[in-house]
Amino acid sequence: MSTILIAGASRGIGREFVRQFVAAGWTVHATARDGTGAAVLAAEGALPHRLDITDDASIAALAQELAGRPLDAVIANAGISGDLSLPLGAVSGAELARVFDTNLFGVLRLVAALKPNLRAGERKLALAMSSLMSSISSNDWSTQYAYRASKTALNAAWRSLATEWRPEGIACVLLRPGFVKTDMTGHQGMEVADSVAGMRAVVEGLDLSDSGRVIGYDGLDVPW
């Protein structure tokens, strides 16, 4: 039986990943920031953990809880959009730092902290959430400055991670959910169940030859 950790699973896409992996018979570890979220995860059939991805001590505590448990896959799903109402001239260094702290620093440090679990797992999949917003070549309307920059930076970091971990057989892949009805989008876009079903099919088929790719819910690569 396969085991997965989904980080940032209290709502939205992360929570739907929990539902669908539980339904598919996987053992699912999932994280929330507070007790209410953890209770939701337990009710979905997951093994709940607490995690704030911006807090290194919290990441270390999770790694401690999971020590010795092989993980086939980690999905570092936690992400924030930042303040999307800011025009270009109002995006401060502090706003960039806040968005990157979650979307890049936390995601990278979490996956790195769980490397021993991934090495012990069979599938060895280090996954996180990119976006079409990460694609510079697709950007002909600007906006979402801090969010875009954080997801482009995540792509770059994952390309480097893919090279670093390939010798150990760990595939480092980013997923693109599409435009999905969650709190982040004000509940516009496609149904979260459809997006997650698409990404789950992608995850089922992944192997080391996919490492370094950014793959959509539709199976297509996101252009750089």
Added chain:
Amino acid sequence: MRVTIIGTESALGAALAAEYAAAGHDVRSVAWSDDATPEAVAAALGNVPIDRLVFCDAIDPPDRTAEAVGRAELGAALARLTALPFRLAALLRGQLAAGTEPRLVLVSRRSATMETEDGSGRYLERPFRAAAHALWRCLSVEWGPAGIACRIVALDDPDDRAAVAALPTVIEAASVDLVDGTGAPLGW
């Protein structure tokens, strides 16, 4: 031309400022220091037109493994390589708009582009230069129609003297957002 070079504490920035000065341009140099802020630098530059605003650095951080890279050093790299050029460019929009055929230029590195995968260990540089590329694209989309050309020149090696000497020519000729040190278009 009225040329402002940011980052002349670096050999690259200093050499580029010297190239422009030798060609007879009116050059202002800003050496970046750790306690500087974009707001203070913008205020010190004053409300005068800028024809060419060029961001340089010679930052070459140490390699890290994914397990070893720390949050504080990631934050510092973000501040220097991403937030500084983006924020300062935003603050100097009016001065650029008052310039003659103005160009906003980020001198970056080819190793920050996505097509080459092998960048193992470069966690303190590559993501933040790539993020700056993403933000320069936003600047290009918003400011290009207003006549401010936003360009990135991605060098292979910032210590290559010939490449630095060619930079003013490449900067004038660049007709797409991202070019290499010879002026040839690059993929993101």
